[in-house]
């Protein structure tokens with residue numbers, strides 16, 4: 001799914017604790033963003049009603065960000081269910097292994113775009129401790145690239161990564177892979193000191209080649225979320241022209 005307009009490229013993370021708040025955001029931001037992301041918090045609280053709410057109150061796409069990581073048959077059945085709910089994007093962890101990724105792709109059937117989560121944007125090199133099974137000296141950048149290239153060979157065509165890795169993914173993959181980039185923080189630093197580690201501004205991410213930006217708190221916690229979203233779309237448009 002290739003984004004057509006700057007607005008298409010902006011995905012708002014509906015990280016809120018109830019459906020009423022989600023609907024408020026969908027109504028306010030439906031004209032400013034291209035996609036709403038339903039993540040773990042909202043899905044556990046509201047279930048598929050959250051997906052229906054996006055559909056009922058906007059024309060935006062739905063991204064179900066459950067980061068599936070389970071045995072192949074469980075993932076296959078979960079992806080089938082998500083596909084039946086008509087979600088456009090769904091995440092699986094690249095670290096779940098070959099059979100799991102293949103099961104996800106088979107169940108998605110080309111209808112739902114499966115995105116491989118490479119290394120969470122909250123993680124740094126310190127998280128890749130050999131005590132957790134990572135090779136000694138492995139960097140986050142290397143692990144992201146390994147997962148992208150292995151995932152691509154299995155048939156994955158889209159990945160979640162930080163803005164720091166986008167350029168190399170585009171250069172080294174040798175094909176049109178989609179990159180979806182969370183960890184977006186604005187140059188004015190309105191959201192700081194949080195759990196994200198590998199952060200980029202909208203301009204940096206787009207100029208490095210990101211296809212989609214995932215933005216949560218910088219919009220959700222802004223005084224005027226609609227204005228914040230529109231400014232980000234303008235920034236995306238400007239970066240694309242540059």
Ligand SMILES: O=c1ccn([C@@H]2O[C@H](COP(=O)(O)O)[C@@H](O)[C@H]2O)c(=O)[nH]1
Nearest residue numbers: 013039119120121182183214215216217
């Ligand atoms: O590596 C990842 C994968 C997913 N996310 C999700 O994106 C949003 C980011 O929200 P902010 O408030 O803008 O930090 C959130 O829903 C995460 O679950 C990610 O951040 N990093």
